[in-house]
Amino acid sequence: MSRHGLRRADRAHPRLALLAVCLAAAAMPLTFTGTAVALPSIAEALHAGPVATAWVTNAFMLTFGSALMAAGALADSLGRRRVFLFGAGTFSLFSLALTVAPNILLFDLLRGGQGLAAAAAYAGGAAALAQEFEGSARLRAFSFVGTSFGVGLSLGPVASGAMIESFGWRSIFLAVVLFTALAFVIGRLVMKESRDPAALGLDWPGAVAFTAMLALFTYGMLLVPERGWSDGFVLGLFIAASVCLVLFIRIEGTVARPMLDLSLFRYRRFVGVQLLAAAPAYGFVVLLILLPLRFVGIEGMGTVAGGGLMIALSAPLLVLPIVAGWLTRFVRPATLCAAGLIVTACGLAWLSTLPVGTSAAVLALPMLLIGTGISLPWGLMDGLAIGVVPKERAGMAMGIFSTVRVAGEGVALAVVGAVLSMLIAGHIHAAGLSGAAQAAGQSLAVGDLGGAFVAMPGAEAVQILASYSEAFSRLLILLAAITSLTALIVFLALGHQTEEEAVASEACR
Known part of the structure; x- marks a missing residue:
């Protein structure tokens, strides 16, 4: 050559x-x-x-x-x-x-x-x-x-x-x-090899403590619908998770090269970005699991129809993050992110008014609004994660941001799934239906309508579906409230645009 x-x-x-x-x-x-x-x-x-x-x-x-x-x-x-x-x-x-x-x-x-x-x-x-x-x-x-x-x-x-x-x-x-x-x-x-010559290897104690904390907490949340909050084993898991969290913080404060530099949390905007990273988990990502379970498992849609309907929720992510970068020419990133979360909350509240059995065409409208809203912060979060801390801390800031985003999604799935299961069981009890309400709630939360019928042999389908529908609506209202509160905190925490944020915004255009 x-x-x-x-x-x-x-x-x-x-x-x-x-x-x-x-x-x-x-x-x-x-x-x-x-x-x-x-x-x-x-x-x-x-x-x-x-x-x-x-x-x-x-x-x-x-x-x-x-x-x-x-x-x-x-x-x-x-x-x-x-x-x-x-x-x-x-x-x-x-x-x-x-x-x-x-x-x-x-x-x-x-x-x-x-x-x-x-x-x-x-x-x-x-x-x-x-x-x-x-x-x-x-x-x-x-x-x-x-x-x-x-x-x-x-x-x-x-x-x-x-x-x-x-x-x-x-x-x-x-x-x-x-x-x-x-x-x-x-x-x-084609990829070139590279490494950090100053790297001291993996912070094994910190890694073990962090992983154990997430695993114990998630396992405890998955058991809550079946055993309840006061169950000794569940409480033991939560206590153990708390101990692991304290150990992780102490370890990261003493090792020479920590996975998590705790001093970054002195920056108000850095804390705001971490909250922003977690926001899509409960305002958007959990719906990527819950809605297919509802459409296919509960409402009986075919997998093609249920999967196709999900495009209304996620398709805006293909285009609007780029638009959000362009909009930073005229609007501060903090304002765009907060506005996007408010739009998401409005979509969640709208979706909460649509019961089981609503036509796909009607369901698609609030789903599109949710996807549109979450696309605005989605396109700006990575740049903000780097731009809200001093330049020499950018690598670690990005690592923490990615961890908060992904780990937050896993925790949100466990928590929201448990809440939905308990809400369903509560509505079944309130309706006076006989049978194993907790077991039925667990089954419905994962889209297993047949399992709910087994747990509630004397109940009619319309009664079970009504309990599920009311619980799902309550959950969406709760998620809308959390997303709205997050929007306010993010707006206040990110504050005015820094020089680093301006550079990140310029690169997005």
């Missing part, structure tokens, strides 16, 4: 490395939203109870979120390319194994393995891209990664619904295998 050709190939490598990371990034939400559409089929085929069914989604989100900071530290120490390739390769293998998992226990364990692999692929890929690009090009590259997440969220439900109806629910993981295998091959060919 000529010298000119070599130079041209070298210039192409960063773009191909970006393609590899984007392919892996698209696979992560694809395996999340796609599984939501298939959840009733998975539970039926593998004879899973409500708690085991909830772990299908929670196992992935829990391990993904809890391992992100540790994976970032390993990438700096062992090599960013190496950790990315390990993550993409094992993600593909775990996804392939899910297509033949014979029981729900192994299935849930493989989902946890997927989450660990996703953390390695994301953290290693993001760290590698930070070395491949500089300045505004780096921020644009990360905007492509964010868009890839949006593509996975948008196309996951409808693509998975079509695959389920044509080839069965196990086929949905084959698309994930394809994406991550391509990411591995491209990354192996």
Whole structure:
């Protein structure tokens, strides 16, 4: 090859490395939203109870979120390319194994393995891209990664619904295998190795304490609908989670290279960005699970129809984050983020007025409003995460932000699922229906209408559906209130636009 050709190939490598990371990034939400559409089929085929069914989604989100900071530290120490390739390769293998998992226990364990692999692929890929690009090009590259997440969220439900109806629910993981295998091959060919020579390795005590805290809390929340808040084992899990949290904070305050630099929380805007990172979890992400369960499991829609309806919720993410970046020419990012959350809250409140049995065309309107609202902060959060702290802290700030966002989604799923289950059981009791109300609430919360009939043998379908519908509406009103409060706090915390935020906004345009 000529010298000119070599130079041209070298210039192409960063773009191909970006393609590899984007392919892996698209696979992560694809395996999340796609599984939501298939959840009733998975539970039926593998004879899973409500708690085991909830772990299908929670196992992935829990391990993904809890391992992100540790994976970032390993990438700096062992090599960013190496950790990315390990993550993409094992993600593909775990996804392939899910297509033949014979029981729900192994299935849930493989989902946890997927989450660990996703953390390695994301953290290693993001760290590698930070070395491949500089300045505004780096921020644009990360905007492509964010868009890839949006593509996975948008196309996951409808693509998975079509695959389920044509080839069965196990086929949905084959698309994930394809994406991550391509990411591995491209990354192996073009990605440059890099590491931090000053890295001291992984903060193992901190990583163990953080992961244990999230796991214990999530497990406790999943058991609350069945055992209640006062159950000794549940209380023990929450106490143990609190102890792990205290240990994690103490460890991070003493180690030389902590995963979490606690001094960052001195910055008011940094705290506001962390709250902003968590906001989509309970205003948007939980709906990616709850609505397919409602449409397919409770209302009896086909998987294609239910998945197709989900496009109304996630399609705005394909376009509007870019529009949000352009709007920062005229409006402060804090104002845009707060306004987006208020729009999201209005959509949640509107959706709460639509009972089970409402036509798809009517349901799509508030779902579109929710997706439109959440798209505004979605397009600005990454830039704000970097811009609200001193420049030399940007790497760690991004790692903490990503961890809060993903771990928050896992925690939100567990909490919201438990709340919905208890609300359903409460409405069943209030209606005076005989049977096991708690068991029925658990079944309905995971989209298992048949399980609710087994738990409530004397109840009629209209009574059970009415209890579910009222509980779902109450939950949406609660989520709307939380999202509105978050909008106010974010607006006040982010305050005026700093110089760093202005640079980030300029790069988004």
